[in-house]
Amino acid sequence: MSTNGPNSDLIYKGTTVTIEIDPHAGFCFGVDRAVHLAESLLQKDSQAYCVGDIVHNQKEMDRLSQLGLTFVNHQELENQTSKKVLFRAHGEPPQSYQLANQKQHQLTDATCPVVVKLQQRVKKAWETMINLNGQVIIFGKRNHAEVLGLVGQTQNQAVVIENMNDLDAIDFSRPIEVFSQTTSSLTDYKLFCERITSKAQSTLKINDTICRQVSSREPWLKAFVITVEVMIFVGGTKSSNAKFLHGVCKSHNPDSFLVSGVDDIQMEWFAGKTRVGISGATSTPLWQLQEVAQWLHQNLNEQIKN
Numbered sequence: 001m002s003t004n005g006p007n008s009d010l011i012y013k014g015t016t017v018t019i020e021i022d023p024h025a026g027f028c029f030g031v032d033r034a035v036h037l038a039e040s041l042l043q044k045d046s047q048a049y050c051v052g053d054i055v056h057n058q059k060e061m062d063r064l065s066q067l068g069l070t071f072v073n074h075q076e077l078e079n080q081t082s083k084k085v086l087f088r089a090h091g092e093p094p095q096s097y098q099l100a101n102q103k104q105h106q107l108t109d110a111t112c113p114v115v116v117k118l119q120q121r122v123k124k125a126w127e128t129m130i131n132l133n134g135q136v137i138i139f140g141k142r143n144h145a146e147v148l149g150l151v152g153q154t155q156n157q158a159v160v161i162e163n164m165n166d167l168d169a170i171d172f173s174r175p176i177e178v179f180s181q182t183t184s185s186l187t188d189y190k191l192f193c194e195r196i197t198s199k200a201q202s203t204l205k206i207n208d209t210i211c212r213q214v215s216s217r218e219p220w221l222k223a224f225v226i227t228v229e230v231m232i233f234v235g236g237t238k239s240s241n242a243k244f245l246h247g248v249c250k251s252h253n254p255d256s257f258l259v260s261g262v263d264d265i266q267m268e269w270f271a272g273k274t275r276v277g278i279s280g281a282t283s284t285p286l287w288q289l290q291e292v293a294q295w296l297h298q299n300l301n302e303q304i305k306n
């Protein structure tokens with residue numbers, strides 16, 4: 001099965017209810033690439049190991065597990081030798097590469113090229129900051145895999161800022177260079193940058209490192225969600241991107257519901273409605289949106305017939 005699949009079957013017209021899939025939904029480029037790399041690995045070998053969740057989407061993980069992909073943590077990676085190992089799109093710190101090398105694993109590195117470039121920039125900034133007695137700041141979620149990979153470029157010395165409550169961790173009298181996790185909110189990052197600009201007492205360099213594959217979804221989603229009466233947003237419960245984008249939907253259309261699959265759907269959401277939209281997180285594959293659309297198409301039109 002393809003991950004995102006061809007961009008067809010986006011509109012399901014019923015007798016009364018029309019269901020439309022957001023044309024900009026589906027995996028981001030980096031996740032789509034990682035899943036395809038995993039699939040090609042499993043075509044050559046029936047067993048491979050992925051460090052961490054390849055995507056924050058249980059159904060896609062289950063599909064890949066059935067193909068032979070086993071999800072392991074770093075400790076489990078250390079306990080094995082000479083296995084086929086995949087690093088996911090979020091990237092890994094340098095220590096993970098050393099470990100894979102020591103244990104003679106055959107590595108397929110599916111780190112998203114955008115993340116690889118960001119890791120290189122963070123490393124370079126850290127080398128500069130060491131000489132200036134400065135700090136590298138990462139604006140993002142402290143335990144997110146991408147952030148751990150970025151902090152690893154700085155010998156674990158970068159300061160991670162999740163929100164304004166963490167500002168005390170920054171020494172504003174010293175030079176500062178700032179980066180953002182690729183999936184942070186543009187609005188939150190802008191506010192954070194304004195705040196540190198007003199507090200900085202030494203040199204300050206701000207880098208815009210938010211990935212447009214994610215941030216551009218927000219304006220498209222706003223335009224889409226106001227064209228439908230009910231919005232079904234499909235995303236994994238562990239996906240921060242799903243929570244964020246569902247929040248965007250909800251603020252523009254109160255009848256927006258976050259579900260991980262058809263089992264979470266309640267039929268009373270659709271009473272008297274004729275136009276339903278479906279979208280998903282950057283970790284939700286198009287095939288899963290089509291599955292929900294087909295289920296709704298069948299059940300809503302049956303409900304109206306009865």
Ligand code: SF4
Pocket residue numbers: 028029030031089090112113114115182183211212213214282
């Ligand atoms: S959100 Fe952007 S940086 Fe992150 S994996 Fe997707 S394409 Fe790559």
